[in-house]
Amino acid sequence: MIAVQHLRKEYGTSRGPVLALLDIDFGVAEGEFVAIVGPSGCGKSTLLKILAGLLPATAGEVRLRSVAVTGPRRDVGFVFQSPVLFPWRTVLDNVLLPADVQRLGREKTRQTALDLLALVGLSGFEQRYPWELSGGMQQRVAITRSLIHNPALLLMDEPFGALDAMTRETMNLELQRIWLERRKTVLFVTHSIAEAVFLADRILVMTPRPGRLLDNVDVDLPRPRGPEVIGAPEFGAVVRRIRAHFNARTAIEA
């Protein structure tokens, strides 16, 4: 599904080039849920933007379904940290934005939109405006919007990072439920190790300056995972393995 090879990204700044990503190599299989964890500034978001075709890579190659990424593609859904809704559009119209942009026909996509809104528990809110909803509900609208054009790949850039801890837990359960139902390939960026372990089949661990892949951890927890999985020994083992990378680095830096 995704093949990333020798990816490198430099930013030109007034003080010369800054290396954001160095030698990134990984692959993601069709239908897989992969999380990328790393501290702030490790280039996670940059990586996602390159995959979405929003930023050019300095060197290396990204292929989606064996086609090299050279610009934005229509079969990718993107979810940002903030909901990025348009306040002048109703919830339904926000969800239909990709259909409007890609001229998919409102009549054809309208039922899909209503079904998806029901799936995320927003039935009855179709004609409301984003500013009438809570943060968690807004992010659910954003997730619905990212699914409306039936993308092959879902890129999520810390989608629950701005939510409070309790809403975040609910949203993790919701996302898992949606994923189990729709089976999209998901690449999910987060700085929460627990969130990554809870959601993902596999976790890529990144380190900052320059952003590099440090580890590739499989999560063998049965699905659907409930809140109780956090107490499972396997869960704790994976969390400890990932945390060890960051603790070791902090020790070196300190």
Add this chain to the structure above:
Amino acid sequence: MTSVRKSALRALLFVASLALWEAAVRILKVPAFILPPPSAIGAALVRGAASGIYLQHFFVTLAETLLGFALGSTVAFVLGMALAASPLTEYFLYPYIVMFQSMPKVALAPLVVVWFGLGLTSKVVSAALIAFFPLLVNTVVGLRSADEDRVDLMRSLGATQLQIFWMLRLPSALSFIMAGLEVAIVFSLVGAIVAEFVGAEAGLGMLIQSRNFSMDVAGEFAVLFILAAMGLALNAVLAAIRRRVLFWDPSQKAASAASLKGGL
């Protein structure tokens, strides 16, 4: 305080200040050609309204203002789009714009009257010139104010530049554009009146000047009152449109405050 009591108090305050004015002018024996009492201004208003003289000049000035507003804002909007769309356009036009902006536009009115004559055209051009700037600046700033994440979202969906403009940049700019229009309408009125001062055959500005020459100060105040009411009404119409168009914008209260600061 309830809103009924508040508005009653406001009306009372207005009446009280008129009474104070009347009393002060009478007690201090201020000559009527310096400051006429409100009763004389009221009488002048009634007299003029009965003779129909205000109505005729009112519509002349209103037409000048609205046509100038339409012309000035259309040109400003189109030019604003061009400037926002291309940095190259901005690079070449910016020096002229800054030069033109730093100049007091009312100083152009005599020239405009020489070029376009004593009739309607010179007033429309003068109004357009003055109304032009607030909208130009606001259009450029507004069109560039679109949230970067929203632009990224549109791009990630494969949107064309034209789609990004219509679906995102223009709606994002609306609060700026509406604030610019509210300033522009009041500025248009200023432009029309200034051109009437320089030379005109009709209009409320011309009426003010002719009354000034004949020392009819109460009559002058009456026209000023009509002009204030006109400016207020035009602004209120635009504010009502803004509230309808920008029902989703939490900052629209701030926008109306900004437009008040723009008075000349």
